[in-house]
Amino acid sequence: xxxxxIGIGLNDEKDISVKGLELIKSAxxxxxxxxTSTLDCSISDLESFYGKEIVLxxxxxxxxxxxxxxxxxSSKNVAFLVIGDVFSATTHTGMLMDAKENxxxxxxxxxxSILNAVAETGLFLYQFGKTTSIPFxxxxxxxxxxxxxxxxxxxxxxxxxxxxxxSENKFLEVSEAAKYLIENGVSxxxxxxxxxxxxxxxxxxxxxxxxxxxxxxxxxxxxxxxIPGKMHFIEEEFLENFK
Numbered sequence: 001x002x003x004x005x006i007g008i009g010l011n012d013e014k015d016i017s018v019k020g021l022e023l024i025k026s027a028x029x030x031x032x033x034x035x036t037s038t039l040d041c042s043i044s045d046l047e048s049f050y051g052k053e054i055v056l057x058x059x060x061x062x063x064x065x066x067x068x069x070x071x072x073x074s075s076k077n078v079a080f081l082v083i084g085d086v087f088s089a090t091t092h093t094g095m096l097m098d099a100k101e102n103x104x105x106x107x108x109x110x111x112x113s114i115l116n117a118v119a120e121t122g123l124f125l126y127q128f129g130k131t132t133s134i135p136f137x138x139x140x141x142x143x144x145x146x147x148x149x150x151x152x153x154x155x156x157x158x159x160x161x162x163x164x165x166x167s168e169n170k171f172l173e174v175s176e177a178a179k180y181l182i183e184n185g186v187s188x189x190x191x192x193x194x195x196x197x198x199x200x201x202x203x204x205x206x207x208x209x210x211x212x213x214x215x216x217x218x219x220x221x222x223x224x225x226x227i228p229g230k231m232h233f234i235e236e237e238f239l240e241n242f243k
Contacts, residue, residue: 003073003099005092007085007111008032010199012041013049020109024050027079029072033092035059037083037114037222038166040200054081058167059091066095073104084113114224117198118159121205122238123228129156134177134225135163136170145184148227155230164222171221178213178225186210186227193226193239194218207242 004023009015016024024030030052032043039046047054057069057080072078086092086108099106119125129151132144144160151158160181162172174194182188188211196204196218204218210227228235 001073001075002077002105002107003070004077004079004107005086005096006079006081006109007113008081008083009111010084010114010117011201012039013046015111017109017111020111021050023107023109024052024079026077027052028076029055030079030081031055031057031069032081033057033062034166036089039083062091062095066098070099070102070104073099074102085111088113088115112199114161114198118195118226120198121193121195121226121242123157123226123235124232127157127229128159129154131159131161133161133163134172134180136172138180142184145181145186148186152227152229157226157228160225162223162225171223173221174213174218174223174225175216178210182210182214190227193228193242194223195226196220196223198224205242207239
């Protein structure tokens with residue numbers, strides 16, 4: 001009996017790895033956390049392709065009800081599915097620690113996440129500094145700007161993840177994030193990269209100065225924002241494709 005923690009990718013039901021799919025098919029119970037991102041397919045699409053009924057696990061279930069999931073995993077095979085990669089969200093690290101403390105066998109299957117999909121912008125992954133998030137209620141929040149300032153001073157790129165609540169169809173958009181950053185002292189003339197639905201068939205990448213994103217609307221969500229630090233000439237040339 002075991003807990004299978006499986007990343008299912010960013011796009012649709014077919015992003016699952018062969019190993020991940022085999023573990024899902026062997027599971028007695030299948031959970032899908034549904035608060036850190038969204039897919040370009042429905043839950044019924046996943047159930048049809050996986051051949052399993054899926055139980056949705058919202059933030060409350062994962063953060064406060066993990067004991068129930070672990071109790072089930074002590075006597076059954078339980079698959080816990082995560083959009084993107086398993087450990088892109090810190091909450092899931094806590095689940096792993098709790099499982100190990102309870103001596104529950106855990107098998108982990110990784111997949112693509114936003115943290116590596118952003119390489120499609122042409123920016124080198126090893127040049128990214130600390131990643132930060134901009135929440136919906138950001139009026140008195142300064143941490144994202146502090147993280148950016150520290151990264152930028154060191155020449156590193158900064159990835160801003162934007163808040164979302166899929167169950168209520170709420171997504172913070174790049175335009176609002178750009179406004180927040182400018183209001184908090186980030187130069188409006190910095191070259192910035194906006195991304196929408198990374199990893200999907202209709203993803204969109206746009207590069208322009210930060211102030212131009214204030215009035216820019218992507219067609220899809222979720223979205224993220226990147227402010228590059230010191231760029232290699234190859235990175236600069238690659239970004240020309242998105243201007």
